[in-house]
Amino acid sequence: MKKKITLLFISFFILASCSNDEDSSIIPVAPVAPTAIHAVLNEGSVDITWTGVEGAGITYNVYRNAVKINKAPLTEAKFTDVLKNTGSFVYTVTANLDGAESTKGVVSEKVILELPKTKTMQSIDIYYDTKYEYAYTYDTSNITKLVSLTIKETNTDLTYKKVTVTNTVVKYTYAGNLITKMSYYSVDDIPRSSVENVYNAQKKMIGRIVKRSDGSINYTVTYKYNEDGTITETNDARDSGVGIYTFGKGNLVKYSITTPMREDEYLAVSNYVFDTKNEPTLNILGFNFFVNNSKNNEISSSTVITLNGELSSTESSKSDNTYNENGYVLTTMKTLKVSSGETLQTRQTVITYY
Template sequence: MKKIILLVCVSFFMLESCSSNEDTPIVVPSATTAEAVLDGNSIKITWQAVTGAGITYNIYRNDDTVKINSTPLTEAKFTDVLTTTGAFTYTVTVNLSGQESPKGIASEKVVLEVPKTRTFEVYKYDASNVMTTEYKSFSTFTYDPIIINKLISVSGNYLIAGGAASTESNKDIYTYTGNLIMKLESFNNAGVVQSSTVYLYNDKNKMISLENTQNNNNIYKIVFDYNVDGTVLGTHYSGISGALEPRGNSSVYTVLNGNLIKEESFVVNVGNPIQKSTIEYSFDTKKNPFANVLGFSNYTLWWANQNNEISSISNNNTSSTIYSSRNEITYNLNGSVLINKFYRKNGTNPEELYSINTYTY
């Protein structure tokens, strides 16, 4: 009897040993490269899905050690709704049976920067070509605390040079419907509306008209028609409420890659030849300071430019003079405009520095 008990104990021990030797460690698949794309005030992150049962993922922003997803992700995608502006990269890890892989390869840097302040200075020259400041303004941009690229207002202070200097201030207030800017109202320092601009859009969210009403009830309006060749026709009207009439001028605009590259304007006066002027623009590949502001990409023409103008050439059929301009731009480490110096040249006259825009983000 004692011998039988001994054999049973030995057999049990041997079974345990065999079972332990056959266990294999869980191998967690490696994480892949993350891809990140800016979408309004959010960044959409995607990566190559890992096959296998029970696989989940975590997402890390920049070099943070704390994941940004509140629960493990079962799909190879995630949307990071930003609460602050800046530059962001993302990495992915793979989870399996309570174990987490090392971080995968980080995404390329994604930047969401919008102007916080802007200083604008305009210069003039006397007969001796001495340059002085003619006009200077300082603007502060205020955004929605939740939708951080939704512009609420722009407050400005202005110094008018020449003679007795005086200071003025105003405030522009933006009204949105969804992601579209529907109205822009400008107030003076007494809180009185000086002008109001109403914008209309088609079913593709392209602007089809803007109508600006001054506080003296004068109205200026442009109606935009989108041609099959990709150009945009702008027809200009003016007058008072209920009595708008064509101004006799129109424009044809050519847009490429989100930038206005050519503007042809025609003025028709009865009994006179049609006056035509043409401006051609070239651009860099970096983002315009307002490219990330909600609704600006739905504007038409100059306001919607996605990149920065670096030069222009203009002429008209009533003069042999060619006008040109160029911008000398300084960028920050994220590729956003810090300083934009605007130079212009009239025919064979010397080039002049006309204005400087300085931004903070």
């Protein structure tokens, strides 16, 4: 009897050992990969969402350009990537369960963040050669937030061969994602003037207050939003009239202004045509709330000026642009002509990006 009990115990031990070996050899099965991944640029961040994977205990990892960017496993099907650099980015997402990670899911849309670094604009007519050199500086904690803009203006009087140089620094004040003030200084920090921007609760710009160097008000501009989508601009400066902005597809396509000039009735109507490429300041925080902001680049314009109801003159312009691989304008050559066909001005612009 003792022998039978011993054999039974040995058999049970072997069976239990085999069972434990089999359990330890089970490999976790990876879940399916997430689908429908979307990435949307939102100021200095990218909002990423995807279709969640069904099942208990599922977590996610997010990859930017094949590099994992979340520090801890994600339990929700969303993630915000705060960008520290400009560039071109795509995102993929994996699902995880019990230590097993899925293959990478569908690749998101390409997200492109370009910010202007420098801009050179040179205008030449029969009297003057004026060159503007711009240098942009951004906040290190928010790459799209403009801290300051340095402007060097070199003006050459072609008749008298006289050259004057003016240096200006523009400093930007923000409230959230709105630019509330632009302060203009000489390079030695002596105040020159300032512009305070006023917004309503819907973040629409409703006015601008232009001040002198001593803080006194020079003039104010107000904006009224009309039911037909146009914006009426009034300016309390002397001899300033009423302007009307008309927009289409995110661009300023028409601007008309009536200006009191002595006893004359003056009207100027300008129409603009745009390309489908990206305007250089498109991603600068706060610029999209400016009234006259456009998201694309002007390629032609025409202006008709009437005086007392009679045609006074016409002007037209044409811009030839080149673009980088991400669809942002690199160079522009603009030619402005009057009704006689005479070239009034040429202007060349060159832009670099971070």
